[in-house]
Amino acid sequence: VTLSGLEQKIVQAVESRKSALLEDLRLHVEIPTGGFNEDGIELTRQLLTARLKGLGAIHRQVPGDTKPGWLGGGTGGDCGVYIPSTSVCARLGNAIDGRVLIAGHMDTVHDPAGPFRLLSIAPGRKTATGPGCVDMKGGLVIAMAALEVLEELGVPASWTFLLNGDEETGTYHSERAIREQAVGHDFGLALEPALPGGALAIERVGSGQFMIETRGRAAHAGREFAKGVSAVNKLAECILAVARMPRPEAGTVANIGPLRGGVATNAVPDSAAAWGNVRFPDPASADELGAMLDSLQTEADAMPGVVVRRSFNRPAKPLIPGTERLALRARGVAEDLGMTLPFEKTGGVCDGNIMQDAGLPTIDTVGVRGGGLHTPEEWIDLTSLVERCQMLAILIARLSAGGSAALDAPVTRS
Numbered sequence: 001v002t003l004s005g006l007e008q009k010i011v012q013a014v015e016s017r018k019s020a021l022l023e024d025l026r027l028h029v030e031i032p033t034g035g036f037n038e039d040g041i042e043l044t045r046q047l048l049t050a051r052l053k054g055l056g057a058i059h060r061q062v063p064g065d066t067k068p069g070w071l072g073g074g075t076g077g078d079c080g081v082y083i084p085s086t087s088v089c090a091r092l093g094n095a096i097d098g099r100v101l102i103a104g105h106m107d108t109v110h111d112p113a114g115p116f117r118l119l120s121i122a123p124g125r126k127t128a129t130g131p132g133c134v135d136m137k138g139g140l141v142i143a144m145a146a147l148e149v150l151e152e153l154g155v156p157a158s159w160t161f162l163l164n165g166d167e168e169t170g171t172y173h174s175e176r177a178i179r180e181q182a183v184g185h186d187f188g189l190a191l192e193p194a195l196p197g198g199a200l201a202i203e204r205v206g207s208g209q210f211m212i213e214t215r216g217r218a219a220h221a222g223r224e225f226a227k228g229v230s231a232v233n234k235l236a237e238c239i240l241a242v243a244r245m246p247r248p249e250a251g252t253v254a255n256i257g258p259l260r261g262g263v264a265t266n267a268v269p270d271s272a273a274a275w276g277n278v279r280f281p282d283p284a285s286a287d288e289l290g291a292m293l294d295s296l297q298t299e300a301d302a303m304p305g306v307v308v309r310r311s312f313n314r315p316a317k318p319l320i321p322g323t324e325r326l327a328l329r330a331r332g333v334a335e336d337l338g339m340t341l342p343f344e345k346t347g348g349v350c351d352g353n354i355m356q357d358a359g360l361p362t363i364d365t366v367g368v369r370g371g372g373l374h375t376p377e378e379w380i381d382l383t384s385l386v387e388r389c390q391m392l393a394i395l396i397a398r399l400s401a402g403g404s405a406a407l408d409a410p411v412t413r414s
């Protein structure tokens with residue numbers, strides 16, 4: 001399969017937007033959307049929604065759900081202050097087959113008041129650094145341009161663009177919106193940055209959060225030590241039990257930290273807590289880790305007592321046949337464009353985990369290329385703006401045209 005005449009027009013139309021893509025990237029990178037900066041997220045939401053409406057998309061906002069309070073992580077966190085973020089779903093086309101759900105997050109991990117604020121283009125204009133430039137403002141920018149190019153050229157496409165504002169903090173507010181949308185679509189595309197070398201992630205582990213809270217009895221360490229029951233000692237036992245859980249060879253991980261416990265060195269502590277994260281390759285290992293954590297919990301009136309809370313919010317994303325076919329379809333587009341698209345596994349998680357868990361075959365690293373994610377060195381390969389936008393536009397067009405039944409059929413459009 002090579003590019004059809006219409007697909008060659010798509011390639012040219014994206015190429016002609018080269019400087020517009022860069023300017024749009026600058027605009028979005030310089031709107032700070034990290035650190036629960038709802039003003040920045042709202043501005044991003046408005047800018048993108050206006051363009052989606054301009055394409056004739058039907059748009060609606062889905063209010064966010066609240067996040068369990070214990071997930072604050074002992075570090076202050078966002079709980080109790082943060083207004084649950086709203087997700088936007090904009091839909092175009094009413095096909096009953098070949099419906100594409102495109103998911104993008106507007107938030108970043110970067111402090112909105114920190115020094116890393118601007119898009120700085122390197123001499124030679126091949127790369128640039130900036131907060132969220134690859135994760136995932138670049139992805140948002142190319143997806144928006146891809147949809148506009150398809151509309152401009154009259155290419156029929158059936159898609160929903162879902163924008164959320166809490167991916168970096170676990171998608172607690174927008175998970176319901178994602179699951180609801182996943183049900184009505186045939187293919188999922190998430191705009192996370194490509195893996196190193198431009199690779200597509202086809203398998204992801206799952207991830208979960210937990211908190212172990214212990215309760216003891218306070219006593220003066222000098223006068224009444226024997227009357228006390230140390231919550232810290234009990235927590236230490238629990239931590240050692242968790243430390244025995246991981247089986248890295250089988251892909252299970254359990255990490256503990258941060259910790260809290262005690263108020264003064266001369267008082268037996270009556271409360272302590274630890275937060276942690278688990279990673280697992282499949283539902284069975286998630287259940288096994290969950291059962292091990294739950295087994296640490298004691299009866300409510302036990303002394304010392306242990307309460308375990310957990311939220312395994314990112315299910316594992318194993319390679320399923322539908323996702324493999326979708327990945328091969330994306331690879332076909334890349335190769336028709338003269339690019340390569342290697343496949344890889346990753347220990348990271350994203351909203352693609354939720355989309356596929358909701359039954360939607362999903363590939364989730366169709367965004368731009370770059371690196372230094374979640375660091376002040378985050379960078380983007382600027383040539384990927386055009387290349388990945390071309391790939392995305394043609395992929396969306398082919399998926400919309402071919403329908404899910406025709407995934408392996410050659411493209412017949414001319």
Ligand SMILES: [Zn+2]
Nearest residue numbers: 135136167192
């Ligand atoms: Zn991301």
